[in-house]
Amino acid sequence: MTTTVPYSDVPALEGRDLGWSDWLEVTQDRVNLFADAVDDQQWIHVDPERARAESPFGGPIAHGFLSLSLTTKFWTELLEVDGVTTKLNYGLDKVRFISPVQVGTLVRMNAVIAEVAEIRGGYQLTVDQTIEIEGGTKPAVAARGLYRFYA
Numbered sequence: 204m205t206t207t208v209p210y211s212d213v214p215a216l217e218g219r220d221l222g223w224s225d226w227l228e229v230t231q232d233r234v235n236l237f238a239d240a241v242d243d244q245q246w247i248h249v250d251p252e253r254a255r256a257e258s259p260f261g262g263p264i265a266h267g268f269l270s271l272s273l274t275t276k277f278w279t280e281l282l283e284v285d286g287v288t289t290k291l292n293y294g295l296d297k298v299r300f301i302s303p304v305q306v307g308t309l310v311r312m313n314a315v316i317a318e319v320a321e322i323r324g325g326y327q328l329t330v331d332q333t334i335e336i337e338g339g340t341k342p343a344v345a346a347r348g349l350y351r352f353y354a
Contacts, residue, residue, distance in 0.1 A: 277312035325353035
């Protein structure tokens with residue numbers, strides 16, 4: 204569910220748990236498109252037959268950076284700030300790829316706003332993001348993202 208706030212209320216978001224995004228299936232098509240985009244054709248990602256036969260995961264897995272890149276999609280599902288002229292993904296402070304994401308599984312993200320800092324012309328949000336795998340015991344990705352909002 205999306206939290207929508209006016210720009211003037213952004214500082215009050217500090218410490219807020221935004222909840223969970225919708226589930227998203229990680230398909231082989233998505234993995235293949237990502238592999239093409241980043242020129243990473245490692246067989247464990249793009250060769251399902253070989254991955255089933257030789258991989259310790261029993262099949263193909265998503266690239267770690269594909270899983271991480273889904274934070275952008277999930278983030279937009281969780282927070283909308285009205286009155287903003289520019290939104291930027293400013294970077295990451297910490298990322299861990301904890302569990303592989305097997306093709307065909309569902310993932311979703313939780314976001315907690317750890318800090319809100321005023322910057323010139325706007326605010327920077329430090330967000331603790333956790334991508335979980337449906338039925339998994341450990342997260343796929345844990346990342347601290349930095350986002351900027353300018354009015």
